[in-house]
Amino acid sequence: MDPSRSGAGCPASRIAAEFDPFGDAYQEDPAALLAAARAEEPVFYSPELDHWVVTRYRDVKEFFRDTKRFSASNALEPITPLGEKARARLAEYDFAPGPVLVNEDEPVHMRRRKRLAPPLAAEEVAKLEGRIRDLVSSYVDAFVARGTADLIDDLLWEVPAIVGLLVCGVPDEDIDRARHYTIKMGMFTWGKPTEEHQVEIADQVGQWWRLSGQLVDRLKREGGQGWVPTAIDVHRDDPELVDDNHLQNMMMSGLVAAHETTTNATANALRFLLSQRDSWEELCADPALIPNAVEECLRFRASVQCWRRKALVDVEVEGVTIPAGSRVLLVIGSGNHDETVFDNPQELDIHRPNAKRHLAFGMGAHACIGAPLARLEMRIILEELTRRLPHMRLVDGQDFGYLHNASFHGPRHLRVEWEPADNPVDA
Template sequence: MTTPVPASPDASACPYSKVAAEFNPFIDPYLGQPYEFLSRARAEEPVFYSPEIDYYVVTKFDDIRKVFRNTRSFSAEIALEPLMPLWESSIQKVIEAGYIPGPVLVNEDEPIHMQRRKRIGGRFDAHRIEELEPRIRKIVTDYLDRFVRRGHADLVDDYVWEIPALVIFMFMGVPDEEASLVKQFAARRTLFTWGRPTESEQNQLVEEVGTYWKYCVQHVTRLKQNPGDDFMSDVIRAAEEDPELFDDVYLYNTMLNFLFAGHETTTNASGNAFRTLLENREAWDQLCADPSLIPNAVEEILRYQSSVIAWRRRATEETTIGGVTVPEGANVLLVLGSGNHDEAVFENADAFDIHRDDAYKHLSFGFGTHMCMGASLARLEMRVILEELTRRLPHARLVPNQRFAYSPNTSFRGPEHVLIEWDPAENPMPEDRP
């Protein structure tokens, strides 16, 4: 672990500020309501050192962008490292599980990162992603069909828990009957990498991540023997043509991490969309009346309730962020969700406004060379998910007095359940009525 260094040079009496002392991303109030704290942090101490997690926490939009831009002083290598150091017993279990964590775009630095990204990124181009719309709409419709006549549903469990997984399976060349298995792997992986498990929890998580790894190795092996028209087969072909650029461990890690990146984020983003829109009924009603408002509403949801609320970098040299000296080797937590609520950039930033014309400037997909490769896919999925829901269940309401729970981790944020109810006899589509 890096030696803690006080964030504020004049904090002599107590090494850590009040802001730092209050920061605990794993429990309430931050876990349920991070934005009040983040607003105070931006005003009082926009960059602070958190002894709780041994990270410099960066909360202002401009500072976050500067860190993303400065690829010389800030490395992405930390992106997938477990937030908390592994226990000795867990390291042993990682070895036993045969899991070999390695580079995979998101945790690579230049120049190799861009060489690889350019080599394999073609299938993520926006116009190729658009071609997937009919298949995505079919998946979305199938899920809605299952509960539209029921009169109550959990929009996470019943609707968006599996849809983004099925989409990414199609994209990666993996059979879709294993969606729920991979969803479980992914939820456990979030806690393993971005949570704060106890020793026994970590040991258990390592075993499960080990099973997920074996699953990925199996599918890469299958696709090597029988490549198809999918992203993973593209990477396998690139590896055959260019073995210097990609080895087998790279392929396995790509499978594991792209499967993860492709759905956990989008399930959470959709959950945030439902909660936010149904709590802001006027906005919901406007989308039901005019679906052409949905694409901008998606941007505003990503800004207002970021599903990746924080991302990480490591300082490669002593440097300053927002006037605070950050030593070489320090860990840096960029709170994207806080940048998205920065009044210096977004007018009336704490208000949810689906008509906001600069919502797209949000940092929820990162910024710079590593900016999310799946952004077009995520936007398309969220649009179709909302188009179908607003069209078929415009009269749905949140079940009153429900408590929204969030997974205790620093980075991935979305409600675990969103319960709704409606009268199926009033469904607007006659074929949807009981």
């Protein structure tokens, strides 16, 4: 790709040359790092990634919605190409996933989506509220008398994984087995792992792929309820639309879609709400404010910072031509901080009237079908923590750690402390 075609027409535009989505400055505040791009060079070519980077709200939204000029086929490709050893390790597990919803194009995508999405509709996932609340309560019970916790290790890593398995229809005893396999797929797809680390991740991916096949086989034999069992019904009715490979991949990637995204979104929300004490206290005093706070947190610090498309034709945008065949990085986190859509975007405002216009779940034909579930989990976790640990505070001076990931965004640790003697509710 010729970098002279970058936005400003400059062969080495400063913005393009400095853009490093794995670097510390980006991890610290992706939207702030791209403020200059939004203002001066809203679309630029990144030689580092070999992707065109799109930063303004209107363009990110438009590209998401345009299924004629953009393909979703590259959505799950590792952004750092896999080395030979990692590919060989995956082959040992017969790892050969075909497309699922997220990386399938029209017209097949919509035919499948119509059949597969109903179990994740808001009215269906609302039925899980009691079970999710019990699960969250049991995790909080385990640390509430301790006075300190790492909210990632003690709550936020496991709960969305278990809920994901539950939604996929995995029986209780298999949930226990499967939760140990939950893998950091974000690193596989969006990270910059060393060759050795790639092999380690490939091993986990391979094991999870294999186990996903076994879980599907059991559901086929014994039946069940939920997202994958519904897909098994569709498979029996129309095996061409949903084949065996699709079922196995759906189990595998469905859990990934449901897990780290929600862990990071909730961790980001808690990190920033606890950093802004008056907002946290408002939520403790009036939990009815939590749903809008969830939207604002998703806007303020999206857990999926970027998504991808491939241009099917030459596309003119913001005075730049993106050539057919190019890969495009849609920076959701930057669009969510676009000054033309959100007033004072760098401010976390739990009362923001248009918070819900964020792009955290994508937009259009591929918009996240798990959004109602993610919102439900985030609301319940915030409700339970504001109710039981309103006096919780972030441990001063802690290092949240970075994931060094171009898209999946959240702290590695979230250490909090409180006086157990002041707990308003007993375990």
